[in-house]
Amino acid sequence: MSKFDALFEPVTINKMVVPNRLVFEPMGNYYAELDGKASQRDCDFYAARGAGGCGLVITEICSVNRKHGRGDARNLLLDNDEAIPSFAEMAKAVQATGAKFAVEIYHPGCQGVPDLNEDGMTVSPSGQQTKLTMAPSRALGHDEVLGIIDDFVQAGIRVYKSGADAVELHCAHGYLLCQFLSPYTNHRDDEFGGSLEARAEIVRRIIEGIRQGTSPDFPILVRLTADEYLRMLGVDDGITLDMAVEFSKLFEQWGADAIDVSAGNYETMNWAWEPVGFDEGWKSENGKTIAAAVNIPVIACSVVRHPETALDLIEGGVAMVGSARQFFADPDWGNKVKAGYADQIRPCISCMRCIESLMAAHEDPFTPMVCSVNPEAGRECDLAPLEKDGVGRTLAIVGSGPAGLEAARVGSLRGFDVVVFERADEIGGQLVFAAKPPKKWRLRWLIEYYRTILTQAEGAGFGRVEFRCGTEATLEALRELNPAAVIWTAGSEPIKPASIPGLDLPCVLTPPEAIMADPALDGEQVVVVGSGMTGIEVAEMLSAKQGCHVELYEMLDQIGPGVFFQNMIDIMGRLGATDTGLHPGHKLLRVEEGKAFFEHEGAELEVPFDHLVLSLGMRPTGAPAWADELGVPVVAAGDSCGIGRIQEAVTGGYDAVRSVK
Ligand SMILES: Cc1cc2nc3c(=O)[nH]c(=O)nc-3n(C[C@H](O)[C@H](O)[C@H](O)COP(=O)(O)O)c2cc1C
Incomplete structure (x- = not known):
C-alpha cells in the first residue's frame, strides 16, 4: 500500500x-x-x-x-x-x-x-x-x-x-x-x-x-x-x-x-x-x-x-x-x-x-525538440542502451554543475567509480545561484534529484559516486585516482571586457556575488548592466529586497535580447510591478567608484550607484594545459567548453561520458 x-x-x-x-x-x-x-x-x-x-x-x-x-x-x-x-x-x-x-x-x-x-x-x-x-x-x-x-x-x-x-x-x-x-x-x-x-x-x-x-x-x-x-x-x-x-x-x-x-x-x-x-x-x-x-x-x-x-x-x-x-x-x-x-x-x-x-522548428524543420533535464528525450531511437562497462575503473569529474552532475549519473550507470571534484562547499555549480531568484526554486529540485540518485547509486547496484566538495582538482589529485578519463565541467567565468575601465573596483559585482551578497544590498541603489535572463532575474531579486532600488541597463535597443518570449512575458509581468527602471540603448563606457558612465543617443550619461552588477555573460574556462600530462582522455563539457544553458550542459555531460571508451 x-x-x-x-x-x-x-x-x-x-x-x-x-x-x-x-x-x-x-x-x-x-x-x-x-x-x-x-x-x-x-x-x-x-x-x-x-x-x-x-x-x-x-x-x-x-x-x-x-x-x-x-x-x-x-x-x-x-x-x-x-x-x-x-x-x-x-x-x-x-x-x-x-x-x-x-x-x-x-x-x-x-x-x-x-x-x-x-x-x-x-x-x-x-x-x-x-x-x-x-x-x-x-x-x-x-x-x-x-x-x-x-x-x-x-x-x-x-x-x-x-x-x-x-x-x-x-x-x-x-x-x-x-x-x-x-x-x-x-x-x-x-x-x-x-x-x-x-x-x-x-x-x-x-x-x-x-x-x-x-x-x-x-x-x-x-x-x-x-x-x-x-x-x-x-x-x-x-x-x-x-x-x-x-x-x-x-x-x-x-x-x-x-x-x-x-x-x-x-x-x-x-x-x-x-x-x-x-x-x-x-x-x-x-x-x-x-x-x-x-x-x-x-x-x-x-x-x-x-x-x-x-x-x-x-x-x-x-x-x-x-x-x-x-x-x-x-x-x-x-x-x-x-x-x-x-x-x-x-x-x-x-x-x-x-x-x-x-x-x-518553424525556421528549420530539422531542429529537434529538446529537454533541458533529459538528454535522452527525443533521442530514444538514436541511443543504444548504456553498457555497464565501467566496472573496476574510475571516472574523475571536475565540477558539479549540471554538466558534471549528469556526467556523474551516466558514469555511475556505466558502473564506473565516480569521483566528483567541486571547488565550492556544495554541489550544483551555477544552479546554486540560478535557483535563488524568485520563482526559480525549481532548480533546487534538479540539484536534489541528482544528490538523491547519486548518493543512492551504489546501493542501487551502480557505480559509487564520491563528492569531494571544497576540493580543487589538481594534477596530483587526479593522477592519484588513475582515472580512465576525466570529464572537465569546471564551468565558466563572468565576462569583464578589458575595454571598459573600472570593472575590477570592489563596487562591481558578478551576478552570483550580488545574489549571495552578505550583508545584503538592502536599501541600496543598484545598477544592473546587461539584460539577458540573468540580468533581469538579478534585477527582480534585488528589487524585492528591503528598500533596494534597481536600474537595469542594456546596450541593445531592447530589454531581454535573446530571451524566449514566454519567459520574457512572465518575468516582465513581475518586474513591471516593481519600481525598477529599464534603460535599453545604453552602452557602458567606464565605471568609477559609485558612478557608471553610459553612452546614450550620442551623449554621455553619469549614473550614481552603491553597487553595480555586471551581467554581460560568461566565457568558457576550458581544461588547463597540464591536463594533457595526465595521459588519459580529458573530455570537456558544459560551460567549460562552450557557453550554453542547462540543456547544453546536461546533454554535454551525458554525451561526454557516453563517449568514454
Ligand atoms: C512543447 C509543447 C508542445 C505541446 N504540444 C501540444 C499539442 O500538440 N497538443 C496539445 O493538445 N497540447 C500541447 N501542449 C500542451 C500540453 O499538452 C500541456 O497541456 C501543457 O504543457 C501543460 O501541462 P504540463 O506543464 O504538464 O506540460 C504542448 C505543450 C508544450 C510545452
Whole structure:
C-alpha cells in the first residue's frame, strides 16, 4: 500500500480499460517525416512514455488537412490513407508496453502557418487573426466548414483503422475548433455561430460522424480549453469556466467519452504551457469543476510535477492526470512513483526550452525538440542502451554543475567509480545561484534529484559516486585516482571586457556575488548592466529586497535580447510591478567608484550607484594545459567548453561520458 495507489487504479473510458490514471498529454514534437507520416523517432518516443508508466499516451497535434491546416512542416498528417500504416506502427509500439494509445486530430485555423498553406492564408470562423502571429486569415465559407467537418471525421476513421485505442479532438488552445467555441473568435451568423450550442455545432457533427464511421465502442476524447484567460489581457469575451462546463455537458450528451481539460490559446499561451511564474497545481479547480458537472471521465493537467498534486486532482474527482512536460523530462515518472521512488523523479523545471526548441522548428524543420533535464528525450531511437562497462575503473569529474552532475549519473550507470571534484562547499555549480531568484526554486529540485540518485547509486547496484566538495582538482589529485578519463565541467567565468575601465573596483559585482551578497544590498541603489535572463532575474531579486532600488541597463535597443518570449512575458509581468527602471540603448563606457558612465543617443550619461552588477555573460574556462600530462582522455563539457544553458550542459555531460571508451 502506498499513499499514491489511487494513481495506479485502472479507469474505463467507453470500453477502453486504461491501466492507470496517468496521461502523457499531447506534445508537439515534430519528429514526423516530412510527408506527415509517423517516424521511428515517434514510435520510440511514445513507447518510452508508455513503458515508463503512463497508462494513456496521446500523440501530438495531427493535422486533418494539408491545404490550409498546417502548423509546421513536420506535423503528423492524417488527411490521407497512406499515413495509416505508420500510425499503426506507433500504435503497436505503445500498446506493446501495456499502455493505451490515442491520436489527437486538429486543425490550427488562424494559428496555422500561412506559408505552408496552399493559398498563403490561414482560415478561421470569422477571419480573425491571432494577435500572436498576425498571420493573414480568411473566414471559412459555409461549405468549407462542412468540408472541414468531413476532414475531421475521415481523420478520426483513419485513427480507428490504424488500430489506435482512441481519438482526441483538439478543441483547445485557440486552434480551429476552439475558435468556433469561443465568442472571441466566432462571429458567424450561420448555424455554426451565435449561441453557445451553435458555436459547438461543428464539434457535434464531428463526434457523430466519427461515431458513425467507427464503432460505438471507439473512445472519442475532447480536449477543451476550460478558460482562455483572455480577461488577463483585458478581453472579456473569451471562453470561461462556466462556458466550458456547458460545452462539456453538451459533448457528453453528443457521445464524447472523456474530456481532457486544458487552458489558454496562443494569445494567452502562458496559461496553456506555463513558465516558472505559475505554481504547480494552479489550475486544478478547472478540471475538478468540469469533473463535477459530467458523468464521463475527465483528464486534467495543472503543472503536475509531484505525485501529491496528481493525487489531489484524483481526490477532487478527476479521473486521470495529465502532463506533457513532466513525462518528457522523466518518462519513468509513473514507474518511480509506483515503486516508491518519487524522490528520484527528474523534475521538469518549466524552463520552456521544449517549446522554444519546438518553435525553432518553424525556421528549420530539422531542429529537434529538446529537454533541458533529459538528454535522452527525443533521442530514444538514436541511443543504444548504456553498457555497464565501467566496472573496476574510475571516472574523475571536475565540477558539479549540471554538466558534471549528469556526467556523474551516466558514469555511475556505466558502473564506473565516480569521483566528483567541486571547488565550492556544495554541489550544483551555477544552479546554486540560478535557483535563488524568485520563482526559480525549481532548480533546487534538479540539484536534489541528482544528490538523491547519486548518493543512492551504489546501493542501487551502480557505480559509487564520491563528492569531494571544497576540493580543487589538481594534477596530483587526479593522477592519484588513475582515472580512465576525466570529464572537465569546471564551468565558466563572468565576462569583464578589458575595454571598459573600472570593472575590477570592489563596487562591481558578478551576478552570483550580488545574489549571495552578505550583508545584503538592502536599501541600496543598484545598477544592473546587461539584460539577458540573468540580468533581469538579478534585477527582480534585488528589487524585492528591503528598500533596494534597481536600474537595469542594456546596450541593445531592447530589454531581454535573446530571451524566449514566454519567459520574457512572465518575468516582465513581475518586474513591471516593481519600481525598477529599464534603460535599453545604453552602452557602458567606464565605471568609477559609485558612478557608471553610459553612452546614450550620442551623449554621455553619469549614473550614481552603491553597487553595480555586471551581467554581460560568461566565457568558457576550458581544461588547463597540464591536463594533457595526465595521459588519459580529458573530455570537456558544459560551460567549460562552450557557453550554453542547462540543456547544453546536461546533454554535454551525458554525451561526454557516453563517449568514454
Ligand atoms: C512543447 C509543447 C508542445 C505541446 N504540444 C501540444 C499539442 O500538440 N497538443 C496539445 O493538445 N497540447 C500541447 N501542449 C500542451 C500540453 O499538452 C500541456 O497541456 C501543457 O504543457 C501543460 O501541462 P504540463 O506543464 O504538464 O506540460 C504542448 C505543450 C508544450 C510545452
